[in-house]
Amino acid sequence: MSDNKGVRRVNEDLARERANCSFDVREITFLLDGGENNTITRKKIEDFTLTDELLSDKVPDECLSPKEKYENAVRKSCLFGKLVKDKLLEFGGLETFGPNSFVLRRIADAFFKEISPLLLHLGMFVPTILGQCTAEQQSEWLPRALSMQVIGTYAQTELGHGTFIRGLETTATYDPETEEFVLHSPTLSSFKWWAGGLGKTVNHCIVVAQLHTKGQCHGTHPFIVQIRDLETHQPLPGIKVGEIGPKLGFNTADNGFLGFDKYRIPRMNMMMKNAQILKDGTYVKLDRHGKMTYGTMVFIRVMVVNEVAFNLAKAATIAVRYSAVRRQSEKKPGEPEPQILDYVTQQHKLFICIATAHALQLTSDWLWRTFSGVVTDIKHGKTDSLPEFHALSSCLKAISTSDAALLIEQCRHSCGGHGYMMSSNLPLIYSFVTATRTYEGDYTVLLLQTARFLIKAWEQAEAGKPLTPTVSYLTKYFKDGRVPWDSTSEGIVNAAYGVAAGKISACVKSIRNRVKTGLSYEDAWDLTTVQLVAAAEAHCRAVICDVYRSEAVRLTEKSSPNVRAVMRQLTTLYLHYWALERIGDLLRYSAVSEEDVVALQQKYEELLALIRPDAVGLVDAFDIRDEILNSTLGAYDGRVYERLMEEALKSPLNAEPVNRSFHMYLKPLMQGKL
Ligand SMILES: CCC/C=C/C(=O)SCCNC(=O)CCNC(=O)[C@H](O)C(C)(C)COP(=O)([O-])OP(=O)([O-])OC[C@H]1O[C@@H](n2cnc3c(N)ncnc32)[C@H](O)[C@@H]1OP(=O)([O-])[O-]
Numbered sequence: 001m002s003d004n005k006g007v008r009r010v011n012e013d014l015a016r017e018r019a020n021c022s023f024d025v026r027e028i029t030f031l032l033d034g035g036e037n038n039t040i041t042r043k044k045i046e047d048f049t050l051t052d053e054l055l056s057d058k059v060p061d062e063c064l065s066p067k068e069k070y071e072n073a074v075r076k077s078c079l080f081g082k083l084v085k086d087k088l089l090e091f092g093g094l095e096t097f098g099p100n101s102f103v104l105r106r107i108a109d110a111f112f113k114e115i116s117p118l119l120l121h122l123g124m125f126v127p128t129i130l131g132q133c134t135a136e137q138q139s140e141w142l143p144r145a146l147s148m149q150v151i152g153t154y155a156q157t158e159l160g161h162g163t164f165i166r167g168l169e170t171t172a173t174y175d176p177e178t179e180e181f182v183l184h185s186p187t188l189s190s191f192k193w194w195a196g197g198l199g200k201t202v203n204h205c206i207v208v209a210q211l212h213t214k215g216q217c218h219g220t221h222p223f224i225v226q227i228r229d230l231e232t233h234q235p236l237p238g239i240k241v242g243e244i245g246p247k248l249g250f251n252t253a254d255n256g257f258l259g260f261d262k263y264r265i266p267r268m269n270m271m272m273k274n275a276q277i278l279k280d281g282t283y284v285k286l287d288r289h290g291k292m293t294y295g296t297m298v299f300i301r302v303m304v305v306n307e308v309a310f311n312l313a314k315a316a317t318i319a320v321r322y323s324a325v326r327r328q329s330e331k332k333p334g335e336p337e338p339q340i341l342d343y344v345t346q347q348h349k350l351f352i353c354i355a356t357a358h359a360l361q362l363t364s365d366w367l368w369r370t371f372s373g374v375v376t377d378i379k380h381g382k383t384d385s386l387p388e389f390h391a392l393s394s395c396l397k398a399i400s401t402s403d404a405a406l407l408i409e410q411c412r413h414s415c416g417g418h419g420y421m422m423s424s425n426l427p428l429i430y431s432f433v434t435a436t437r438t439y440e441g442d443y444t445v446l447l448l449q450t451a452r453f454l455i456k457a458w459e460q461a462e463a464g465k466p467l468t469p470t471v472s473y474l475t476k477y478f479k480d481g482r483v484p485w486d487s488t489s490e491g492i493v494n495a496a497y498g499v500a501a502g503k504i505s506a507c508v509k510s511i512r513n514r515v516k517t518g519l520s521y522e523d524a525w526d527l528t529t530v531q532l533v534a535a536a537e538a539h540c541r542a543v544i545c546d547v548y549r550s551e552a553v554r555l556t557e558k559s560s561p562n563v564r565a566v567m568r569q570l571t572t573l574y575l576h577y578w579a580l581e582r583i584g585d586l587l588r589y590s591a592v593s594e595e596d597v598v599a600l601q602q603k604y605e606e607l608l609a610l611i612r613p614d615a616v617g618l619v620d621a622f623d624i625r626d627e628i629l630n631s632t633l634g635a636y637d638g639r640v641y642e643r644l645m646e647e648a649l650k651s652p653l654n655a656e657p658v659n660r661s662f663h664m665y666l667k668p669l670m671q672g673k674l
């Protein structure tokens with residue numbers, strides 16, 4: 001299905017793989033896109049936007065200086081922004097595709113090898129206006145933000161604090177005399193640090209600061225702050241702003257720092273949906289739940305699951321296609337060199353990547369639907385579902401980003417030396433995804449948030465109180481104890497829940513035993529955090545296994561038999577992979593026997609063999625165009641070696657036969673004249 005526009009000749013091995021695929025690739029594309037209509041619209045938009053004129057870079061981005069890279073990214077962001085504004089809305093905007101199909105995000109990958117400096121504008125600035133402003137404030141800020149007169153970012157993290165939001169030091173002190181807030185950075189560690197686009201691009205930002213009024217601090221609140229002049233783009237007096245320097249990735253995102261020297265903003269620049277300051281300085285709290293100002297973070301955590309699923313699909317596409325083209329070594333003496341995809345160890349590295357991309361995509365669609373329900377509840381003043389949703393989105397964000405980063409790195413390893421080339425795009429995909437494990441809530445910190453909820457749920461189960469849906473399995477565990485083993489998919493999912501329940505139970509015991517020795521609850525909790533993180537991870541894995549299995553069955557109800565078969569093979573592979581990965585836990589918390597373990601391993605290896613002939617078809621079904629993949633190793637036509645050489649020749653070092661350093665240093669060294 002992938003666009004093969006401009007293809008001269010498809011590599012023979014890839015062509016044969018495609019001819020032998022057992023199913024109609026388009027059927028799986030439609031499933032992943034959420035229906036044929038979505039696929040048709042997406043492809044129309046891709047045809048329309050991915051034009052050579054906008055995409056061509058004479059010099060590869062990675063050969064540019066940091067400054068040139070940034071300037072190129074701004075140029076492309078503006079072209080991309082104009083395209084979206086002028087043309088894409090003709091297709092009905094994002095709503096046409098459903099909020100979870102992320103068409104624009106997909107297309108953006110063709111424009112930016114790294115990140116758009118405007119990502120935070122649409123990704124966080126606009127959503128925070130929607131989530132944290134009153135209707136009146138929205139009518140003032142939204143039109144200006146959507147027409148790009150106001151370009152913004154989200155500046156919460158400081159040099160000294162990212163995780164512990166309550167510890168942020170920037171202050172916003174209300175002055176009733178002038179009806180203004182005075183923003184101030186009292187220490188070096190209070191400088192804002194990290195916000196994308198802050199370094200050079202934006203003219204406004206959302207600043208999260210400690211609100212002081214009438215001599216009292218009311219905790220952190222968000223404010224809209226203009227930081228640069230709209231005409232000259234110079235920082236305004238009282239603002240110290242700059243870029244934070246080179247990073248592992250995100251090098252076109254101009255992440256920035258920001259400090260305030262008693263900088264004044266109007267009272268109405270406080271985002272007032274959840275709390276207000278009246279003219280006289282009276283503080284009015286409207287948020288009954290207490291954590292509504294964390295709403296943008298929850299929203300982004302939901303989006304990130306989809307983001308990493310797509311990036312893993314990209315890495316799997318590159319690695320599987322390359323593994324079908326690449327031939328290396330001999331299986332038996334004198335035999336022709338096999339495609340490396342024929343090595344079982346290679347299949348073990350890669351098929352779990354395809355299955356995980358599906359698992360995360362389907363889980364993300366389910367999470368989005370659940371989130372939409374929570375948002376509707378909140379609109380009607382109901383916040384009861386928030387604690388469970390916070391626990392769910394926290395662990396899914398942590399596990400999906402961590403799994404995706406590890407598996408993308410595995411894809412890179414599976415491509416040998418060529419996977420190390422920037423032109424394979426695997427290093428950039430990895431550097432992007434590994435950051436998702438940290439930003440919007442660090443892995444450990446978020447799992448501990450989930451653990452907090454799980455321990456409370458356990459106590460509720462003990463007290464015989466009803467439990468919310470994602471933890472209702474604890475009630476069953478209370479009744480039946482250790483789970484029986486059953487090697488069906490349903491049985492493995494049940495066992496995964498059993499492991500989670502067993503681990504939560506062990507944490508509860510551990511905390512209580514420690515408290516009995518005289519420790520405070522906080523100290524007992526702290527000493528148990530290694531187990532608590534593992535329990536939250538086990539809970540999250542059980543949820544993903546459950547959702548993936550049930551969603552795959554539901555989605556393929558009307559599919560052709562071959563598509564149903566291959567989708568079932570993938571879900572079964574996923575469940576077996578994780579059962580084997582966590583065999584120690586299963587031995588501890590379920591009735592699995594030694595023989596069952598042997599059978600699990602055997603079945604897993606049989607599944608690798610069954611999936612092998614369809615592997616290329618499965619990654620083709622992700623339907624990621626060459627312009628978006630940006631990879632010498634993963635292009636649809638498989639012209640790997642030609643592309644590697646073409647890209648190498650673009651290196652600026654190849655523009656001249658002899659570099660001047662020869663005359664300046666090497667020659668004098670060779671002649672003993674240095
Ligand atoms: C492209 C890249 C863009 C990147 C952008 C960024 O990174 S932007 C920067 C992104 N930065 C980050 O992501 C920073 C990550 N850090 C954080 O999100 C918070 O500091 C925290 C959640 C770790 C702790 O917060 P805290 O110290 O205020 O809270 P606490 O632990 O004392 O718990 C008190 C109660 O609150 C509950 N509760 C908490 N959060 C939520 C919620 N969202 N919803 C609902 N409930 C929530 C919690 O469950 C607990 O309930 P319980 O048990 O009492 O019933």
Ligand SMILES: Cc1cc2nc3c(=O)[nH]c(=O)nc-3n(C[C@H](O)[C@H](O)[C@H](O)COP(=O)(O)OP(=O)(O)OC[C@H]3O[C@@H](n4cnc5c(N)ncnc54)[C@H](O)[C@@H]3O)c2cc1C
Nearest residue numbers: 154155156157161162163194195196435438439440441444
């Ligand atoms: C690429 C990138 C882009 C970003 N973009 C933005 C942005 O646009 N806007 C913005 O505001 N921020 C942004 N951030 C900041 C990001 O949100 C924070 O880095 C993140 O929330 C982690 O916080 P931290 O850096 O303070 O880590 P720390 O909290 O200092 O974490 C360091 C270590 O301490 C551990 N730790 C911390 N607290 C605990 C605890 N309670 N229990 C156990 N272990 C703990 C962590 O697990 C970790 O191992 C970005 C970060 C990155 C990397």
